[in-house]
Amino acid sequence: xxxxxxxxxxxxxxxxxxxxxxxxxxxxxxxxxxxxxxxYNPPMMMVSLANEQYTAEGIRENGTFSINFPGRGLVAExxxxxxxxxxxSDKSRVFSVSYGELGTAPMIDECPVxxxxxxxxxxxxxxxxxxxxxxxxxxxxEDYMTDGDVDVPKTEPFLLIExxxxxxxxxxxxxxxxxxxxxxxxx
Numbered sequence: 001x002x003x004x005x006x007x008x009x010x011x012x013x014x015x016x017x018x019x020x021x022x023x024x025x026x027x028x029x030x031x032x033x034x035x036x037x038x039x040y041n042p043p044m045m046m047v048s049l050a051n052e053q054y055t056a057e058g059i060r061e062n063g064t065f066s067i068n069f070p071g072r073g074l075v076a077e078x079x080x081x082x083x084x085x086x087x088x089s090d091k092s093r094v095f096s097v098s099y100g101e102l103g104t105a106p107m108i109d110e111c112p113v114x115x116x117x118x119x120x121x122x123x124x125x126x127x128x129x130x131x132x133x134x135x136x137x138x139x140x141x142e143d144y145m146t147d148g149d150v151d152v153p154k155t156e157p158f159l160l161i162e163x164x165x166x167x168x169x170x171x172x173x174x175x176x177x178x179x180x181x182x183x184x185x186x187x
Contacts, residue, residue, distance in 0.1 A: 006163075013159035013169055018081055019047050020066035020097075020106040021058030027092040027106035030055045031082030033160040034128075035067060043135040045117060048128050054086040059131050062104040063119045068111035072156035075168055077110075101137045112144040112155035 014033035021028055034048035045067055049056045059065045070078045077094045084091060096109035100116045107114040117133030144154045152171075159169045 013161045016070065016078060016158050016160050016168065017047075018068040018070055018078060018108055018111065019049070019055055020068060020108065021055050021064070022062055022104050022106060023054055023058035023086060024061075026090065027097045028055050028058055028086035029068070029081045029091050029095070029106070029108065030086065031078050033162075038132060039134075044120065044132055045115065045135060046130050046132045048130050050128050056129055056131070059119060060122070064102045064105040064136075065117050065119065065131065065133060066105040066107045067115045067117065068108040069113040069155065069157055070108070070111050072158055072170065074110060075158060079168075100139060105136075107139065112141050113150055114139045 015035060016031060016033050017035050018029045019032045019035075030049070030053060032047050032049065036046050038044050038046045047065070047067065049059075055065075080094060081091050092106065097106045098109050099106060100114075102116050102118060105116045107116065115135050116137045116139070118136050119131060120134050121132040123130035123132070140150045144151055146154070153174070157171050159171065161167045161169050
């Protein structure tokens with residue numbers, strides 16, 4: 001039997017990423033778990049940031065941002081970017097920073113995968129903003145590629161589990177083939 005629980009608590013793990021934007025001429029990064037693909041063609045992603053976030057200023061200022069997917073080896077740096085404000089600290093100092101085609105979306109060289117996005121829409125909610133960006137370019141370290149594609153398990157992505165104790169967790173092993181295993185139920 002299902003029972004009600006605090007609906008303000010996220011009950012499912014979310015992928016952790018680092019969102020980058022130039023703010024007042026300086027690269028800044030923040031840890032974000034509220035991120036999702038929202039369109040296939042053209043490819044678009046969404047990040048949700050609290051209204052007061054410093055990084056949001058840079059996204060609005062430049063109309064560009066990056067989404068960087070850290071591996072397990074960057075957990076301390078990622079957590080740091082989630083607990084320290086860019087208003088008071090230069091968070092870019094813990095990474096090697098580079099720019100791609102857009103020239104204004106700072107990316108983290110140590111992250112296995114980085115996406116460069118051009119802002120296409122901002123959705124204003126009561127306490128957050130959803131920044132929707134079209135992927136302008138995608139980059140991956142060749143050490144994490146297999147046959148020309150990103151080999152996700154090699155990147156060692158990690159997840160945030162908010163409830164009940166705020167923990168980072170690993171992605172588990174693959175156990176079924178998507179868009180195939182359900183065919184066993186087709187009559």
